[in-house]
Amino acid sequence: MKQYVKPITVMLSIILLCGGLLAILSDLLFVTQEERINRAINKIYSGEDVKLEQTIDLSTVDMTEFNDLGVIKACYKLSNDDYLVLSTGKKGYSNGTVTTYVAIDINLKVRNVVEDSYTGQTLMAKLSGLYQSFIGKSATQSQEDISEIVTGATKSANAASNSVYVALQLVSLVIGG
Amino acid sequence: MGKLKKIASDGLIFSNPTLRLVLGTCPTLALTTAASNGIGMGLAVTFVLICSNVLISLLKNVIPNTVRIPAFILIIATFVTVVKLVMDKFLPDLYSSLGVYLPLIVVNCIILGRAESFAFKNPVFDSALDGLFMGLGFTGAMTLMGAVREILSNGSIFDISIWNANSFSIGFFGSSAGAFLTYGLFIAIFNYVVNKIQKKLAKKEAK
Numbered sequence: 001m002k003q004y005v006k007p008i009t010v011m012l013s014i015i016l017l018c019g020g021l022l023a024i025l026s027d028l029l030f031v032t033q034e035e036r037i038n039r040a041i042n043k044i045y046s047g048e049d050v051k052l053e054q055t056i057d058l059s060t061v062d063m064t065e066f067n068d069l070g071v072i073k074a075c076y077k078l079s080n081d082d083y084l085v086l087s088t089g090k091k092g093y094s095n096g097t098v099t100t101y102v103a104i105d106i107n108l109k110v111r112n113v114v115e116d117s118y119t120g121q122t123l124m125a126k127l128s129g130l131y132q133s134f135i136g137k138s139a140t141q142s143q144e145d146i147s148e149i150v151t152g153a154t155k156s157a158n159a160a161s162n163s164v165y166v167a168l169q170l171v172s173l174v175i176g177g
Numbered sequence: 178m179g180k181l182k183k184i185a186s187d188g189l190i191f192s193n194p195t196l197r198l199v200l201g202t203c204p205t206l207a208l209t210t211a212a213s214n215g216i217g218m219g220l221a222v223t224f225v226l227i228c229s230n231v232l233i234s235l236l237k238n239v240i241p242n243t244v245r246i247p248a249f250i251l252i253i254a255t256f257v258t259v260v261k262l263v264m265d266k267f268l269p270d271l272y273s274s275l276g277v278y279l280p281l282i283v284v285n286c287i288i289l290g291r292a293e294s295f296a297f298k299n300p301v302f303d304s305a306l307d308g309l310f311m312g313l314g315f316t317g318a319m320t321l322m323g324a325v326r327e328i329l330s331n332g333s334i335f336d337i338s339i340w341n342a343n344s345f346s347i348g349f350f351g352s353s354a355g356a357f358l359t360y361g362l363f364i365a366i367f368n369y370v371v372n373k374i375q376k377k378l379a380k381k382e383a384k
Contacts, residue, residue: 007244014236014248018255029262031269039269115273 036116037076040101041084044112051079061173063166069143070166073099075174081106083171086116089163098159100131102167108139108175113164130157134164139172181306188310191375195318196367200286204278205319206356212335215323216316217271221260221279223312226288228256230296230308237297249292250283257282287315318363326350326359 034052041050056075063072073086088099098118103111113131137146143165194200201222208214229252233240240248261279264272272279282288291311296304324334330351332342349355 007241010240011244011248011251014251018251022255022258025259025262029266031265 037084037086037101040114040116041078043114044084044101044103045080048080050082052084053077053079056083056174058170061170063170063173066166066169069162072166072170075170078103082111083174085167085170087163087167087170089159089161089166091162092118092159096159098163100160100163100167102134102164104139104168104171106175108168108172110134110137110164110168113160115160118159130160134161137164137168139168141168180303184303184306185310188307188312188314189317190314190371192311193314193318193367194287194290194311195315196364197371198287198290199364200290201315202360203281204285205322206353206360208275208278209319209323209326209356209359210330210351211274211327212320212323213271214274215319215321217264217268218275218278219312219316219319221264221275222282222285222287222315223309224260225253225256225282226291226308226312227305228259228308229253229288229292230304231301233292233296234299234301234304240297245293245297246289249289249297253288253292254283287311318367322359322363326355330355 037052041052044050054077056077058072058075061072069091070087070089073088075086076084078084083104085102085104086099087102088097090097092098096119099116101114101116103113105111113134115131134146143162146161146165146168188194190197192198195202195205204218204222208218229249232252233249236248236252257280260282261272264275264279291307295307299307328334328339329347330349332338332340332346347355350359
């Protein structure tokens with residue numbers, strides 16, 4: 001029994017030491033949602049003075065018909081009248097998802113798309129130029145039209161296009177009242 | 178001074194983890210599509226190597242032999258998480274481009290190998306130097322490979338365009354197969370040069 005005391009004590013001490021250090025650092029280095037939104041805005045409108053104006057209340061918008069394709073996490077109105085939508089597209093490779101920030105202008109056209117995160121084996125969504133190919137796509141286009149624009153479309157690209165599609169539909173509903 | 182020179186030359190040249198020991202091949206193949214990825218990953222590994230080597234060397238008399246590997250993993254995982262938190266906060270673009278390979282540093286053979294073979298047996302200062310030079314050796318190889326692949330496949334280096342990639346580029350070098358070929362060529366050239374140097378040094382010593 002004595003032989004187990006030292007290893008257990010040492011391991012517990014290391015766990016406490018490392019855990020304590022990480023707890024302090026994760027508190028100090030925590031990236032807030034607001035910071036993430038500002039990063040996305042800076043990427044999309046590099047050089048332009050665009051700011052977050054208001055958070056759109058999504059409780060009155062019915063998006064249930066698009067639940068199979070994606071989920072809206074948040075929607076923001078920007079100072080240049082554009083909308084910024086944080087949406088997650090489903091049906092990626094191996095049921096993976098892709099979450100993106102989609103900037104949509106007042107004419108319901110995609111201004112730019114920035115990847116936020118992905119889950120599952122959706123690394124192919126990082127194909128260079130994938131997100132740029134969504135620029136200019138409109139809310140009047142069908143989901144198939146938006147998916148088809150991606151050259152050499154993969155299942156992962158499918159999740160990304162679903163994310164853009166649901167974002168366009170949301171803004172269309174918000175603007176349409 | 179002689180010891181410092183030996184640790185430095187081992188880490189950078191004679192026991193270069195990437196090109197001589199062929200360790201850490203997974204991030205080497207996957208992340209050398211661009212020079213900036215190589216330098217980012219290399220510096221992250223260097224930081225983890227130095228910190229884990231120092232802490233393991235400090236605790237070498239306390240950690241029982243029976244639990245040394247789980248203890249090493251715990252310490253390495255802590256420093257990898259620190260790197261992850263810092264990168265997410267201050268270098269979000271690099272953090273997203275390194276993706277899954279950043280947390281995978283925990284199981285990088287270079288770090289666990291140096292902890293087991295060097296830090297657990299040597300004093301703190303030497304272990305820190307070993308971590309520094311092994312890390313720099315890894316960073317150098319990664320950056321050089323990344324630069325060559327980026328130039329050939331994109332016509333740019335560190336995202337700065339050298340020539341119009343539409344007029345001349347070899348896209349193959351940006352692919353997985355291109356990574357294997359580049360890595361193989363690097364290993365061949367590096368080993369050829371290092372073997373020549375070693376022969377020269379041996380001749381000098383014999384005289």
